[in-house]
Amino acid sequence: MTNPIIDAIKNRRSTRQFTDEQIMEEQMDTLLESAIWAPSGGNSQSWLFTAIQSKDVLMKLNDFVREGLQNWTPKDDYISKMPAIRQHAQKEDYNFYYHAPTLIIASNRPNYDNAMADCALALENIFLAAESMDLGSCYINQLRWLNDYVPLRDYLAELGVPRDHVICSAAAVGHKAKQSNAPERKPGTVKIIR
Ligand SMILES: Cc1cc2nc3c(=O)[nH]c(=O)nc-3n(C[C@H](O)[C@H](O)[C@H](O)COP(=O)(O)O)c2cc1C
Structure with missing residues (x-):
């Protein structure tokens, strides 16, 4: 179908x-509009979507991300990837949002168990809406990783992202310069019980 x-x-x-x-x-x-029409736990709608289109602001964010990643330690098994990530972030041409002209940051109120789920659903709405308009998009995790990096949070606070908000995720959006190939679907990831 x-x-x-x-x-x-x-x-x-x-x-x-x-x-x-x-x-x-x-x-x-x-x-x-697509983001804010996503479902949310208990209809909380407590998210905030901060869209950034200023090149200067985006480049400044990139500087904070590059600095922040040098000292960031993940709490999960992502730690094995950190040497490569740090090395990558040191490169002159590193850009965590792939030079997309628009970055939408999804944050949510603190101490809210559904913060991440709500923002992830909203982000998928953004991705699908983007695709429907033939725009490209990508999930961007670095700002979430650096939730506790004070210089970055100070700057985000200047931009209006509340200091106590959890940064859940971000979406890079723009016109596609290159179409990515679809990764194959892994077998055995669905089951139907009748
Ligand atoms: C929770 C999550 C975090 C992700 N973080 C990043 C990221 O920080 N940078 C990036 O380039 N892609 C990121 N991705 C995109 C995945 O790498 C991508 O969805 C996956 O490789 C499958 O490719 P597709 O989206 O083209 O189907 C993320 C995806 C998810 C769901």
């Missing part, structure tokens, strides 16, 4: 190469 929604679900890929062209204002409105 197919329809435009199923098509968008299947055609969406993580875009990691963007053109310089900014997305249109109506496209931005549609992305943010």
Whole structure:
């Protein structure tokens, strides 16, 4: 079975190469509108989506991310990847949002168990809405990793992201410069009991 929604679900890929062209204002409105129509635990809608289109602000964020990653230690098994991530972040051309012209940061109130789930659902809405408008998008984790990096939080606070909010995730959005291939689906990940 197919329809435009199923098509968008299947055609969406993580875009990691963007053109310089900014997305249109109506496209931005549609992305943010799609985000806030996601379901949320207990209809909390306690998220905040902060969309950044200023190149200067984005580059400043990139500087904080590069610095922050040098001392960040993950709490999970991602730790094995850290030497490579740190080395990568030291490179002159490192850019955590792949030079996308728009970055949407999803944050949520503290001490809320569904913070991450709500923001992840909203982000998928953004990704699917982007795909439906032939825009590329990518889930970006670095700002979440650096939730506790004070210089970054100071700067985000200046941008209006409440200091006590949990940074859940971010979406890089723009025009696709290159279409990514679809990774194969791993077998054995669904079961039907009838
Ligand atoms: C929770 C989560 C975190 C992710 N973080 C990043 C990230 O920080 N940077 C990135 O380039 N891709 C990130 N991705 C994208 C995945 O790498 C991507 O979805 C996966 O390789 C499958 O490719 P596809 O999205 O094209 O289907 C993330 C995806 C998820 C669901």
